[in-house]
Amino acid sequence: MDATKAHAILCNIAVICVGTMAVGLFFYRHIRQSTPSQSFVMTGKVKTNPYNLLDLFAATLLITLLLSPLITVATSTPDAPDAGQSASQGSTDGSVSNAISIALFSLVLGICVFLFASVLRGMKPNIVFGLSRLHLFNILLCGAITVIAAYPLMIGIAKLQEAFLGSEEQLQKVVKTLLETEDAKLKIVLVSMATIVAPLVEEIIFRGYLYPVIKRYSSRTFAAITISLLFAVVHANLPAMMPLFILALMLTLVYEMTGCLWVPMVAHALFNAIQVFLMLYLQNG
Numbered sequence: 150m151d152a153t154k155a156h157a158i159l160c161n162i163a164v165i166c167v168g169t170m171a172v173g174l175f176f177y178r179h180i181r182q183s184t185p186s187q188s189f190v191m192t193g194k195v196k197t198n199p200y201n202l203l204d205l206f207a208a209t210l211l212i213t214l215l216l217s218p219l220i221t222v223a224t225s226t227p228d229a230p231d232a233g234q235s236a237s238q239g240s241t242d243g244s245v246s247n248a249i250s251i252a253l254f255s256l257v258l259g260i261c262v263f264l265f266a267s268v269l270r271g272m273k274p275n276i277v278f279g280l281s282r283l284h285l286f287n288i289l290l291c292g293a294i295t296v297i298a299a300y301p302l303m304i305g306i307a308k309l310q311e312a313f314l315g316s317e318e319q320l321q322k323v324v325k326t327l328l329e330t331e332d333a334k335l336k337i338v339l340v341s342m343a344t345i346v347a348p349l350v351e352e353i354i355f356r357g358y359l360y361p362v363i364k365r366y367s368s369r370t371f372a373a374i375t376i377s378l379l380f381a382v383v384h385a386n387l388p389a390m391m392p393l394f395i396l397a398l399m400l401t402l403v404y405e406m407t408g409c410l411w412v413p414m415v416a417h418a419l420f421n422a423i424q425v426f427l428m429l430y431l432q433n434g
Contacts, residue, residue: 194408259350292415
């Protein structure tokens with residue numbers, strides 16, 4: 150399956166996910182209006198009370214922004230093949246600049262979401278995200294346990310997917326660049342993006358903001374499933390979508406159990422670090 154077709158399938162899944170989320174939110178709203186006497190208590194340690202309808206609108210815009218690159222690729226015309234490789238040095242320099250630009254944009258987006266969810270509404274981040282709920286040792290321990298628990302499930306899902314759908318490897322563009330480049334600066338930037346920037350930004354956006362907003366207007370289970378599926382789709386890797394979905398569910402679960410956003414951040418960073426190490430080790434081995 151070529152990349153364009155895979156992106157088209159992911160785009161369709163994204164549309165289904167967003168449509169299901171919209172229908173689900175409408176359904177839950179109808180239930181609450183038809184049974185006003187029933188108390189909808191939000192169980193779990195992730196706080197939902199700071200959020201309102203403005204956040205639901207902001208979450209919609211944020212989801213649209215996250216899915217826009219996927220939709221753009223799926224609807225664009227494939228580029229013509231390169232005529233040669235004479236401009237490899239210029240291409241490498243461009244890749245470094247492009248990687249740094251993506252990292253900076255991701256950081257700015259993460260900071261904006263972080264501030265909007267906490268500081269701009271007059272609330273301390275420690276309270277909103279539970280950043281001071283656990284000690285460092287417990288954060289590291291919970292993060293490590295999450296990764297250890299997630300790996301067998303992800304491998305099992307990947308094996309089942311391989312058995313029924315066949316084996317097909319499709320690397321993300323950033324991963325492919327990391328494996329192919331010999332430029333040390335580009336490798337450092339890409340490894341930093343995978344192990345530091347991505348875990349921080351993605352956890353702030355998906356677990357820290359989108360999950361409690363959707364949970365506020367639906368339920369814990371509905372929010373966990375839809376946001377985890379969205380997380381998997383945004384990574385634009387069809388063969389890895391189900392394993393990523395399992396990882397996202399585990400990260401959401403541990404956040405809900407601990408109420409501390411540092412835990413899924415650490416688990417996410419540890420998982421990415423292991424993946425990067427294994428890919429580079431196997432490549433050199």
